[in-house]
Amino acid sequence: MLTISQLARYAGVTVRAVRHYHQIGLLPEPERDRSGYRTYDAAAVVRLIRIHTLAEAGVPLARVQDLLDAAPDEFVRGVEEIDAALRAEVRRLQATRRRLTRLAAGEHLALPASVVEYLDRVRGLGVDERYVEMERDAWIMVAAQVPEQIDAIMAKKHLELDDPDLQRLYLMLSDVLDWQVDDPRVVELADLFEKLMIRAVEAGEITGNWPDEGFVDLLDATTVESSPVAERLLAILQERGWRGWTQIERVPEERVARGTP
Amino acid sequence: MLTISQLARYAGVTVRAVRHYHQIGLLPEPERDRSGYRTYDAAAVVRLIRIHTLAEAGVPLARVQDLLDAAPDEFVRGVEEIDAALRAEVRRLQATRRRLTRLAAGEHLALPASVVEYLDRVRGLGVDERYVEMERDAWIMVAAQVPEQIDAIMAKKHLELDDPDLQRLYLMLSDVLDWQVDDPRVVELADLFEKLMIRAVEAGEITGNWPDEGFVDLLDATTVESSPVAERLLAILQERGWRGWTQIERVPEERVARGTP
DNA sequence: GTCGAGGGTTGACGCAGGGTCAGGGTCAAG
């Protein structure tokens, strides 16, 4: 006859685990000796080893219960199911690993490689690091919304960046962070913005295909929060009938009159 | 400005999770509007996405905290560490999967393939299924004690099983389950047992190399519990100076006189 | 006999990462 710690040792589990299995009815309570100690026989060792084997395999204890008392074919079906779940889990972990290594290699958290690449190019233009970080935050949000489109979007952005006007725009935006609110260059900047947006509209480019109306405003807000100049710039553009810089779109007349809500 | 559910949606988490992150200080509590609602800005979305990315990768929330506020190189080191943990976890799961599939394919729970094979051969001799199950339970225990030796042990058993005397022994043991306690054949069985054990001792075979004294007795007990005949058989063998059938060994005189404690 | 060490017993709380009520207040639309 065995004590609980001997039983536990033979089965390779802790005493606490054994008592837990008793508590949830997975292992039947054995006889007690006259002083209240549990006394186990060899059959208990065998059952406990089986429980441990399944539990270690990641089978929830609730299912271990059923499996152990199941007919062989039922058991096989159960195990197959569990195996499928394990396989899925392995795949999930490996996908996570791929993302993580890209994280560690790349810019910073939560950015696909394509975006990191794009940001590197922007930085290469001589754009201020603070601006790059703002732009990065915006892309983090975009990547979270439409993860499967992000690479295509970045490819398009790369093409757009060949335009010297856009490059000039980036450099000005980078500068904005050090301007005063009433800097006259803001109007100049708005002009440049508008020129590029008009060109885009004429080329038939309709940006964005967002899953959510408010998301566009949120993206605009990301940058606006950073500086009063950005706020003024957005106001000017909206006065001229544009929605913002995220979605290149003319806003219906009444909305302009009221201001974007 | 965003409500908590909008924030949660943009970051791909649940509202409850956001509140949980507030509670543990992972995401700072934002301003409230006049009715007590939390109001978030775009920066919160970015931080939440980062938290979610790490958390999904299996990083404990406590470490997410440190990582997010860490310097880039510290961050990279942390991520590498996490990646190593993930890799280990994947390997563990895959090992479990291999064991599980063997479980489903083979005899029953917690048995290595080599044992299943051996049991199949024993069954093929015409041994009663009930006896095979007892034998199986004993091997489950052995495999749990010395997992890395089990294949070698089974290989030796296979060789031993070529002996026609041992085959005869198995068939008699199989029969035992239907005998009465006082069946005269028990003595005959003990004789056969002794013959084989003496042969083993003379061949210099010392069975077992168990990590534990009591384990041998436990194994003997497994079978004894199944039938009174087995109990009687063990008693006879012990009277003749043997320890049992698990460990082939003569017991010192005084122990015989007192009976095995 | 008694002492301490090293078993055993039950009961309860704690952990991570939230899910899921309950019981209320708010907001926008019809």
Added chain:
DNA sequence: CTTGACCCTGACCCTGCGTCAACCCTCGAC
């Protein structure tokens, strides 16, 4: 004014045990 969709806090629930606490039992040494 009602309705439905949100928001708030607080509290309990889940897994699979680890880790006290407070107490009892047994055994060998003295």
